[in-house]
Amino acid sequence: MKLIFEKSVSGRTGYSLPDLDVPQKPLSEMIPKGLIRKEEPNLPEVYEAEVVRHYTNLSRLNHSVDVGFYPLGSCTMKYNPKINERISKFDGFMYIHPYQNEKTVQGALELMYNLQNLLCEITGMDHMTLQPSAGAHGEFTGMSIIKKYHEDRGEYERRKVLIPDSAHGTNPASASMCGFEVVEIKSTKEGLVDLEELKKNLDEKTAAIMLTNPNTLGLYEREIEKIAKMAHDSGALLYYDGANLNAILGKIRPGDMGFDVVHLNLHKTFSTPHGMGGPGSGPVGVKSFLKDYLPIPVVEQDQNGLYYFNYDLPKTIGRVRSFYGNFGVLIKAYAYILFIGKEGLKEVAELAVLNANYLRKKMSRFLKIASDLVCMHEFVVDGSELKKYGVKTLDVAKRLLDYGFHPPTIYFPLIVSEAMMIEPTETETKETLDKFAETVEKILEEAREDPEILKNAPYTTYVKRLNEVLAVKQPILRWQKGENVKYTDL
């Protein structure tokens, strides 16, 4: 495919402007001297049609959930209703400004207030901030609240945070960014938190246990109430990474399991696509004893029914971002929750779990599954047996691209060898799941017959097999004149 710069022909234009009907002044009279360009900008000279084709073709180079199945474990790449995108672009939302007087943006404040309350109800928490912009940002906010809480009680020695070895990498990263020391807790053979290990490490120096439930192996921590009691008996708090909430929506609430602080990934569970660095939202919910530590401002309602930003939280950790969060994402979450309602939320969880178990069972006929337990919304394949065909999980993942599937998450969680983490989500049909399973089986047959096919895959994508290390270390993010480096040269 030729890039737009390579199609450029001197003198071609993609616009036509009417003749100038005012006297033309010299540039030097209109623009300060220092700001006038000395060289022509390097812009492609092309027709409008070529521009349209360029962007349309670019959009087709990426896999997306609008194109096909995207079982990227831990990322909940579900289909998000397009109507919510439209709602978030209503004029009344689009054209307001964060500096506007509160009285003139009552609708927006009401939406935020109601969303705070709905998320509290869904999670079983008492108060919620909508400020954080991502899951990791929510973790940082939640852990900062926990830190301030302990310090406020004079318990400065509580510096340890216990995190299972199956946890998402952002958990230890966020805890250490808050100045905590991270202690890794081994999982049992089944893939659950090892209570003996936990007991050994839990003491008066522990600030918190950070967990996600279901965990990143897609397994429900059955002993969660026991874990909560152990944490609280030792004076530590329990933090919930709610990135996996899709699996338990409307069924069970982290607040009822004993968690004190919760973050959510609205850009997974509540109708905003996850990934690609787009705007996200990681609201944080707390139990009432932590309310005063929340970031300011929170949205509240006065006796006259007016909504306002409350900056008066005596022990607040301060602001965690500019203004009030990614408002567009909040609108989509609100519209989604209202639209599908209580029963709909339950159905999301039921179908997500059903789909994952259906696919798990189907794939267990030809691949080893990391745990024998019934899974929640996702499951992990142990790909170590692929070695007998001379291939790796990476090769299977690359070959899936040739068949039009986005590969699952690979090599995570770290505790499973050659891991392949599959999250089908609730928005896929049985036919899609069947086709995916059949395709993986077919790829294994290819591996048996001719492993080279897999090792050189993908063949059908614009960018072929990359040197992944170089691609990360020296990313080529834009076209540069005179440089003919191709991704495939890497």
Ligand SMILES: Cc1ncc(COP(=O)(O)O)c(C=O)c1O
């Ligand atoms: C279990 C878990 N926790 C935390 C995160 C971090 O969320 P974010 O990518 O929004 O920072 C993710 C991301 O996918 C996740 O899967």
